[in-house]
Amino acid sequence: MKAGVRPFAVPLAESLDTARGSIERREGLVLRLDADDGAVGVGEATPLAGWTEHYDECERALGTVVDAVDRGAAPDDSLDALEPTPAARHALDLALADLAASRADEPLYRHLGASDRVESVPANATVGDAPADQTVAAVERAVDAGFDCVKLKVGARPLAADIERVEAAADAVDAALRADANGAWSRSQAQQFLDATADRLEYVEQPLPATDVPGLAALSGPIALDETLAAVDVADALDADPAALVLKPMALGGPRRAVAVAERAREAGVEPVVTTTVDAAVARTAAVHVAAAIPDPPACGLATAKLLESDLGPDIAPVADGRAVVPQGSGNGPVDAWGNAAGAHGGDRV
CATH class of the missing domain: 3.20.20.120 (Enolase-like C-terminal domain)
Incomplete structure (x- = not known):
């Protein structure tokens, strides 16, 4: 298993004004897991102060995940350690769920427990x-x-x-x-x-x-x-x-x-x-x-x-x-770690 993290930043079309202040830009990190069998899982961490940890904390937390995987640890083993950093945990949890759903050739919502097709x-x-x-x-x-x-x-x-x-x-x-x-x-x-x-x-x-x-x-x-x-x-x-x-x-x-x-x-x-x-x-x-x-x-x-x-x-x-x-392809499906679009019906993400 290999793991990698890449940062991103996306501006809002116009600021969203709330009682907590204006949101004008979203900065986050994309986590990619590459399994030895060729399967891929992708997760996103986009921290928001007041709901999650700050960006720097999230970045450090995901760095520890990558280091652990590089040392041969299973990615799942890092979930408990990410409890204090929910955005980082989201990235890993999503990447793992995406990986499992892709391997099962089913959309993520079915992997999450839905019994029927939802359009x-x-x-x-x-x-x-x-x-x-x-x-x-x-x-x-x-x-x-x-x-x-x-x-x-x-x-x-x-x-x-x-x-x-x-x-x-x-x-x-x-x-x-x-x-x-x-x-x-x-x-x-x-x-x-x-x-x-x-x-x-x-x-x-x-x-x-x-x-x-x-x-x-x-x-x-x-x-x-x-x-x-x-x-x-x-x-x-x-x-x-x-x-x-x-x-x-x-x-x-x-x-x-x-x-x-x-x-x-x-x-x-x-x-x-x-x-x-x-x-x-x-x-x-x-x-x-x-x-x-x-x-x-x-x-x-x-x-x-x-x-x-x-x-x-x-x-x-x-x-x-x-x-x-609701996408019907395998896994979550939208993009890979480097921002390349996946097909709307799943498929390889390289």
Whole structure:
């Protein structure tokens, strides 16, 4: 077995404004595993502070994986050591799953547990922070493009302004709406927002800081947890009685772990919503496979390719009419470690 890592950087087409600040560029690393039998597995690590480790930590962690493989260790042996660095663990977990699915000549979502063929999964659109009129225009464009569900970024402006934005969007379109505060509010602010908008929204995502599980549990109204999953155990997050868990495979440590958390959520009567950390093609496609491995998934945050000005390769899981196409070739499938496109139906990646 051989292993190699290569860095990449992709700019966003325009900055994504959130309560945590603007995202303008995504930097990451691609991990490639070359087995002695010619099989290849590819994974991506695209760290995002607040959800995962920093880039430098991720780079060092993946370097230890390459060193261990060069010394003859099995790649699987490094998974436990990568627990403190979830983005690095995601890269290795995805590369291993891609390798196994490719060897079995099955698409990644089938390897992850899906029993039936899945052609597409529902996706939501995301609208960044903007004044009410611009928010309405963006939501209307999303609905015109076929999205039945739109998520609004909130928490970066006064509470009254965000309430106005939600009300204006709800009045303008007949679509499911969600709001994402990225942990920006106090308990009183979060409850005020929920009281004003709960009947207009499916849920409010991460209304309080990640570790305030008691405060989250005390809120009255539908909430979803995102950053909390990167800070506390899943069981503790479920104790907050959320309506949904927002599952970022990059932050959870890999696609296989994301599917396992989705199963735990469903057992608890909580909806698992798969989303990305504005990843490049390798991880974004894997997130589509994760969503496809979940029976009857809700609208998921998979429509992020359009946010990138450039990418690692062609988008083989495009979103159209509010649904993401699920690739049917072997493995994950999008690109190899050097950015060469794989065929849309799998095949060699050299």
